[in-house]
Amino acid sequence: MEHHQALIDHISKRVSLNEDEIQEFVSCFKITKVKKRQFIIQPDFVAKYRNYVIQGAFRAYVVADEGEEHTIQFVVEDWWISDYSSFIYQQPASMFVIALEDSIVLQIDYESEQKLKASNHKFETFFRIMAERSFAGIQKRLISNLTKTAEERFTEFEQNYPKIANRVPQYALASFLGMTTQYMSKLRNTRVHK
Amino acid sequence: MEHHQALIDHISKRVSLNEDEIQEFVSCFKITKVKKRQFIIQPDFVAKYRNYVIQGAFRAYVVADEGEEHTIQFVVEDWWISDYSSFIYQQPASMFVIALEDSIVLQIDYESEQKLKASNHKFETFFRIMAERSFAGIQKRLISNLTKTAEERFTEFEQNYPKIANRVPQYALASFLGMTTQYMSKLRNTRVHK
DNA sequence: AAAAGAAGTGAAACTAGATTAACTTTATTT
DNA sequence: AAATAAAGTTAATCTAGTTTCACTTCTTTT
Known part of the structure; x- marks a missing residue:
């Protein structure tokens, strides 16, 4: 359970949960070790998991027509990574997500996340806040690229x-x-x- | 109330509400007419409203250092517009949002939206779905710009x-x-x- | 309906950033 | 510890897209 503490701190900063709720939340995640250069998401496969990084670093990227790689996101400790379009619509991914270092992640699968959100208003709020802030962040980057x-x-x-x-x-x-x-x-x- | 029907249809496609909930939801919105070239969001003012477009068209843009305008979003009937970073964090906006045509919008202010989301799990779900899909959409655009x-x-x-x-x-x-x-x-x- | 302003066009000159290619340094594998 | 592969550097050449500017057309105001 030691690895779950970072995730507990993470969610506790955004919504206030009691002990039972914390247990319910973290019990939906399974710990996974990922070796450097290992993929956790690949094009044409549906992104099954949303991943919270405990330790390590990841890179999400797409490969364009002529084979050039374009990095979409870097993720290190205390943040989340997936191919979100694939994850939320449960359709085949268009991205690769690869470990840049030996890493440890906590994974929640799509169905468990749906159940969590449906079971408790506060979990729904947490994922809403995440999505809103992710939107604000990526929009800032788009503006930076344009200007x-x-x-x-x-x-x-x-x-x-x-x-x-x-x-x-x-x-x-x-x-x-x-x-x-x-x-x-x-x-x-x-x-x-x- | 005739103008509210589009909004009712809009939310009903995303979450299922009963008659009372529909009434509670739409009663938080006030109808506003906006003339062509009128601003509904301006830099340095906090975005007070999230706006649902009933009729008309809007353009969100930022002005860069040397005065060039960069369009961030176009919005027409049946979609939403604000400066979302400003709205969600309730901090001064960095964008202009201007009407491209004489328009009609339904506006919800920040506090009302917070109350709606807190009062009913389904409203929270609706805004979570919106934020997730907006993220997926803007990410697609970022990828298009990069590739x-x-x-x-x-x-x-x-x-x-x-x-x-x-x-x-x-x-x-x-x-x-x-x-x-x-x-x-x-x-x-x-x-x-x- | 005339005048003034804003939006759109076309073309020449220019430049930020890409491409190609040869080389060096750092990691990984045997 | 060699050998090989991958990552990073440097420089010359090239090009997609910008800038500048003169002109035209469309829209708004008087």
């Missing part, structure tokens, strides 16, 4: 998420920020020397 | 949303798709003549 240059996006990411910038491979970060690795390398090095 | 050329985005928008493409000003559409009006004009005309 900023590659250099601005890179500089701001480094300032806002220095830990993640140093933890993930550069090709993954470049594709997250919408540029090539070569260009990002150039940005990094022209900046450093001046 | 497609300007020409592909333009062509696909015209195919997927022909009504909207013909209803909104071209400068607004170009800025939604992340290109200049001049370039969109070129795309349109090179395509037509071949």
